[in-house]
Amino acid sequence: MHQEILPILPHQDITPGVMVGLAWYYLLASALNAAAAAYVAYMEMVSEGASRVGLAPRTRRLPDWLVGTYIGLYGLAMVMILARPFLPGALDVAYCLCALANIVVALTAGADAAHFSELRASDGTHSGNSGELTLDDHIPAVGLGKSISRMLWTLIWAIAAVLFQAIGLAYLFGGAIVLPQIFRDRINQVSGPTTFFVGATIAFVAMIAFRKLAANGLVAWGLVNAALLFFGLSMSDFDFRDIVTKPDNVPIVGLMVLVGFFTWLSLRRAVINDSRQARGLPVLEALEPEKTLTWPDLVYTELVCMVICTIVLVLWGIVLQAPLEQPASSTVAPNPSKAPWYFLGLQEMLVYFDPWMAGVVLPSLIVVGLMAVPYIDNNKEGNGYYTIEKRKFAYITFQYGFLVLWVVLILLGTFLRGPNWNFFGPYEFWDLHKLIPLNNVNLSDIVWIQILGQTKPSSILQREAPGIILCVLYFAIPPLLMYRLFFRKYAEQAGMVRYLTLAVLLLFMASLPIKMVLRWTINLKYLVAIPEYFFNI
Amino acid sequence: MSLMDSITQSQLWKSVFRHPMPTDRRNRVVVMLTNFFLHLHPVSVRKQGIALSYTWCMGGTTFFLFIVEVVTGVLLMFYYRPTLEHAYNDILALRDVTTLGILRELHRWGAHAMVITVWLHMYRVFLTGSYKPPREFNWVIGVLLLVLTLLLSFTGYLLPWDQLAIWAITVGSNMARATPGVGVEGPGAAFLDLNGVKLITSGSDAKFALLGGRAVGEMTLNRFYVLHCVAIPLAVSLLIMVHFWRVRKDGGISGPL
Numbered sequence: 159m160h161q162e163i164l165p166i167l168p169h170q171d172i173t174p175g176v177m178v179g180l181a182w183y184y185l186l187a188s189a190l191n192a193a194a195a196a197y198v199a200y201m202e203m204v205s206e207g208a209s210r211v212g213l214a215p216r217t218r219r220l221p222d223w224l225v226g227t228y229i230g231l232y233g234l235a236m237v238m239i240l241a242r243p244f245l246p247g248a249l250d251v252a253y254c255l256c257a258l259a260n261i262v263v264a265l266t267a268g269a270d271a272a273h274f275s276e277l278r279a280s281d282g283t284h285s286g287n288s289g290e291l292t293l294d295d296h297i298p299a300v301g302l303g304k305s306i307s308r309m310l311w312t313l314i315w316a317i318a319a320v321l322f323q324a325i326g327l328a329y330l331f332g333g334a335i336v337l338p339q340i341f342r343d344r345i346n347q348v349s350g351p352t353t354f355f356v357g358a359t360i361a362f363v364a365m366i367a368f369r370k371l372a373a374n375g376l377v378a379w380g381l382v383n384a385a386l387l388f389f390g391l392s393m394s395d396f397d398f399r400d401i402v403t404k405p406d407n408v409p410i411v412g413l414m415v416l417v418g419f420f421t422w423l424s425l426r427r428a429v430i431n432d433s434r435q436a437r438g439l440p441v442l443e444a445l446e447p448e449k450t451l452t453w454p455d456l457v458y459t460e461l462v463c464m465v466i467c468t469i470v471l472v473l474w475g476i477v478l479q480a481p482l483e484q485p486a487s488s489t490v491a492p493n494p495s496k497a498p499w500y501f502l503g504l505q506e507m508l509v510y511f512d513p514w515m516a517g518v519v520l521p522s523l524i525v526v527g528l529m530a531v532p533y534i535d536n537n538k539e540g541n542g543y544y545t546i547e548k549r550k551f552a553y554i555t556f557q558y559g560f561l562v563l564w565v566v567l568i569l570l571g572t573f574l575r576g577p578n579w580n581f582f583g584p585y586e587f588w589d590l591h592k593l594i595p596l597n598n599v600n601l602s603d604i605v606w607i608q609i610l611g612q613t614k615p616s617s618i619l620q621r622e623a624p625g626i627i628l629c630v631l632y633f634a635i636p637p638l639l640m641y642r643l644f645f646r647k648y649a650e651q652a653g654m655v656r657y658l659t660l661a662v663l664l665l666f667m668a669s670l671p672i673k674m675v676l677r678w679t680i681n682l683k684y685l686v687a688i689p690e691y692f693f694n695i
Numbered sequence: 696m697s698l699m700d701s702i703t704q705s706q707l708w709k710s711v712f713r714h715p716m717p718t719d720r721r722n723r724v725v726v727m728l729t730n731f732f733l734h735l736h737p738v739s740v741r742k743q744g745i746a747l748s749y750t751w752c753m754g755g756t757t758f759f760l761f762i763v764e765v766v767t768g769v770l771l772m773f774y775y776r777p778t779l780e781h782a783y784n785d786i787l788a789l790r791d792v793t794t795l796g797i798l799r800e801l802h803r804w805g806a807h808a809m810v811i812t813v814w815l816h817m818y819r820v821f822l823t824g825s826y827k828p829p830r831e832f833n834w835v836i837g838v839l840l841l842v843l844t845l846l847l848s849f850t851g852y853l854l855p856w857d858q859l860a861i862w863a864i865t866v867g868s869n870m871a872r873a874t875p876g877v878g879v880e881g882p883g884a885a886f887l888d889l890n891g892v893k894l895i896t897s898g899s900d901a902k903f904a905l906l907g908g909r910a911v912g913e914m915t916l917n918r919f920y921v922l923h924c925v926a927i928p929l930a931v932s933l934l935i936m937v938h939f940w941r942v943r944k945d946g947g948i949s950g951p952l
Contacts, residue, residue: 406859409807413814420751420815424822427748443749443823444951449739453723456736456745463752464759471763471808475800482790483858485783488910490858497866498852500810500845505866514881517870528838531821532831540824542949549824556821560814692873693882 169396169587172334176399180390184326185256187386191319192264194379196220199267199274199312218274224266231259253330257323264319271312299430302374311376318383325390336394337585346583351509351570352678355671358566362558365425369546373429378422385418395585401573405481410499410572417565421557427544428553435547443543493577493590502571503564509579510673512684512694520666527663531556534660536652555664563670598683601625618688625686629695632669637661735939737947744948749823753816757844758935760809764847765928767802770795775854777920779913782856806848813844825949833941836934843931850923853916861911864919868911871902878902 170176200218238245238252245251328335365372372378392398402411431441484490497505507516531552539548546553574581576588599608605624606614615621640661641649649657676682686695702708703715717726727738743749774793775785789796817837820826826834849867853860876883879900887894897909907914942948 406807409804409811413811416811416815417818420818423748423751424819428822441951443743446742448742450742450745451720451723451739452727452736453717453733455742456740457733459745459747459752460755463756467756467759467808468763471801471805472797474804475797478800478804479790480800480803481859482786482855486856486858486861486911488861492858492862495862495866498849498863500848501867513870513873514875514878518874518878518881525838525842528841529835532826532828532834535827538827541827542823542825542951544823552824553822560818691882691885692880 171336171394171396176394177329177332177334180393181253181326181329183390183393184322184329185253185260187383187390188257188260188264188319188322188326190386191315191322191383192260192267195264195267195312195315195319198308198315199271221266221270224263228259228263231255231262235259250330254327257327260319260323264316268309268313268316271309275307275309299373299426302370302426302429302433306376315379322386335391337391342395342585346586349574349581349583351574351581351674354570354574355562355566355674358562359558359671362562366546366554366557369425369429372422373426375426378426392584397587398584401588405478406499407572408478410568413565414569417561421561424544425546428546431543431545432547435545441543441545494575494579496571496575499568499572502575503567506567506571506575507670510670510677512692514692515695520670523663523666527667530659530663534652534656534663536648536656555667559667563667598677598681600684600687601628601682602687604680604682618690622686622688625684625695628685633662633665636665640664735943737943740947741950744950750948751815751819753812753819757809757812757816760805760812761931761935763805764802764809767798767805768924768928770798771802772924777854777916779856779916782854782916786855786857803851806851810844810848813841817841820949823949829945830941830949833938833945836938836941840931840934840938843927843934847923847927847931850919850927853911853919854923856916864906864911864915868902868905871905872897872900874901 200220232255235252235255238248238255242248242252325335393402401407427442431443434441496502504516504521507520510516511520535549535552537549537552539545540553574584576582576586577590577592580592580594582588582592601624602614602621606612606621619626637658641657645657645660648660673682676685684694686693688694696704703712713729714722714725717723724738727733727736771789774789776782786799789799820834820837849864853864872878873881875881876887877895877900878884879895879897879902881901884893884895884900897903903909905915905918906912907918
């Protein structure tokens with residue numbers, strides 16, 4: 159076996175293939191926004207939890223000619239795609255037909271929404287009686303905010319659809335839109351594990367604090383559009399694309415989308431349930447207490463899920479080949495050497511902890527802690543429905559653990575950790591020779607050398623006394639404090655065993671962010687460093 | 696008598712299907728009671744409990760993906776030989792020459808998808824508080840199934856015997872070396888010696904047990920193959936049965952109590 163020697167080419171941010179791919183990506187983004195515009199303009203607007211009296215279900219129908227045009231244009235595009243072996247340029251024509259369909263839907267929806275609201279203002283057929291809600295006053299859901307202006311939001315999504323379509327058409331016809339280099343440099347400069355982790359934590363706190371706002375579909379859709387734009391533009395960068403499109407990393411992109419969607423869905427239902435309960439209404443899950451036969455209602459749902467699942471898997475398998483690298487060789491180690499993606503959160507912890515902590519003790523505690531959850535949580539509320547208010551502590555703690563300490567660390571480990579486990583910005587080349595000066599010190603160095611100005615004692619126990627004392631205090635004082643401040647009632651109800659288990663698990667969970675902060679602020683490597691016995695904390 | 700009638704009235708047909716097509720209420724009930732694959736469900740369910748916006752359908756999807764993994768996995772076993780000589784080339788052939796080589800793609804992407812759906816299933820169960828009494832123990836079984844799912848995926852990683860495989864396993868198994876008490880580089884190992892003879896060495900520690908040698912090699916492949924194809928799937932199957940049985944016994948899909 160001999161290796162081919164390839165000439166080293168400069169990395170191409172934009173290639174013809176990438177431009178075609180991005181064109182279709184923006185076509186999809188445009189279609190989604192056109193659908194959103196049509197949904198706001200025409201579809202039933204009374205959503206979960208609204209008082210249905212006098213409001214629902216009332217819908218406007220899409221004009222027949224619009225439906226016909228839309229299906230006709232997309233159908234014609236399908237024909238063109240199928241006929242592409244015989245017709246040169248058929249793909250471009252298909253693209254333009256789809257683009258036309260999207261733009262027609264978006265513009266028509268905007269115009270009709272404007273027309274409806276004009277009619278209403280002039281006391282036309284659509285107007286309601288004074289003070290009574292009409293079709294144009296959409297109430298998102300109980301407690302989620304005031305009624306919205308259909309015209310305004312239809313126009314916003316219509317404009318977004320047209321803009322995305324314009325970007326897509328630009329790519330299709332050879333306009334090479336790239337991210338400005340200065341933007342990429344700035345992002346690379348400011349990104350690091352600290353910004354990434356702290357940013358994720360702030361975003362999480364903001365999501366919980368402003369959950370009513372976040373639960374609003376319009377805000378969420380705005381965020382989706384921002385994410386679509388960010389991802390699309392970023393894909394024009396070689397280094398970003400190189401990492402994101404590695405076959406084994408593709409599921410993580412899917413994971414992000416799914417986790418984002420379901421987090422939002424559950425948040426929305428929890429917010430609606432909480433405000434319903436505050437008004438003395440039953441929760442959404444209790445609205446229809448009656449039963450239905452399993453066949454066909456559940457069995458058919460399961461069947462459809464299985465069919466969709468199969469289609470997704472088969473398409474995924476056709477489009478993306480399972481990775482197969484060079485034959486195994488124990489002499490050539492890849493750099494970076496990574497665990498499978500679902501363990502990258504744990505591998506990230508290796509930066510901050512010794513292997514026995516990061517690889518054995520903490521994972522075991524995660525598993526044991528998860529198993530202990532139902533025995534620690536003695537709150538009888540919130541069983542079988544989404545709620546935050548009724549079980550704030552459990553909800554927020556678990557969600558923080560899953561979203562920030564697990565998913566975010568996996569993202570960090572997958573997309574941003576490069577050779578030598580160095581951190582790289584999202585648009586940064588994974589340079590094998592990147593050197594980051596490491597001057598991490600142990601607590602014993604700080605105490606004995608930096609503060610006391612003397613050499614470290616030879617006796618291990620004396621040398622590590624500061625760290626050992628700190629660790630003992632960490633597990634002794636916070637449980638007492640927490641007991642005094644927050645958990646007295648809980649401990650009395652649940653008993654001391656449950657309370658102490660909870661406290662220890664919480665302290666171990668908190669040890670990860672604490673250790674991270676210590677590393678970033680005072681370059682602390684180990685609190686207790688006894689390498690003689692492989693015991694470092 | 697029409698042809699269709701004579702078929703459905705035959706002894707053979709009746710021995711397979713105990714009831715006609717479940718179009719009326721009685722037969723919809725009967726099909727749930729008499730069909731092996733459906734009898735895990737109750738005859739009737741709460742409407743809100745099966746709403747997709749409530750359950751996300753993630754538990755069922757996970758189970759379906761497990762079946763996909765079993766079927767594609769068994770088919771792959773007809774082809775793949777877990778030896779250093781053949782492993783890599785067999786996978787290569789699955790990609791390049793074998794008819795239906797896409798089975799490997801289905802198997803691998805299905806495994807990734809299954810990890811994701813397990814997480815989302817647990818996420819939903821937590822957010823709706825569905826682990827609360829009487830479902831506490833089923834949550835514990837669920838956590839065990841999560842661990843086993845991750846181990847299934849992890850042990851499968853080694854089998855193609857490419858660079859990705861052995862180095863991912865190397866990263867993973869180096870943790871075992873640091874296990875307190877039973878790993879040669881873990882805390883406590885230094886104290887375990889008998890008159891100067893170390894009890895825990897690189898030839899007798901947790902990593903050695905996992906790999907069947909000091910480094911990833913032929914024995915590792917064999918061990919991971921058996922774990923991946925026999926040991927863990929058996930344990931998972933058993934736990935899934937208990938899991939489903941308890942869902943039924945604890946009142947079906949959760950809902951407000």
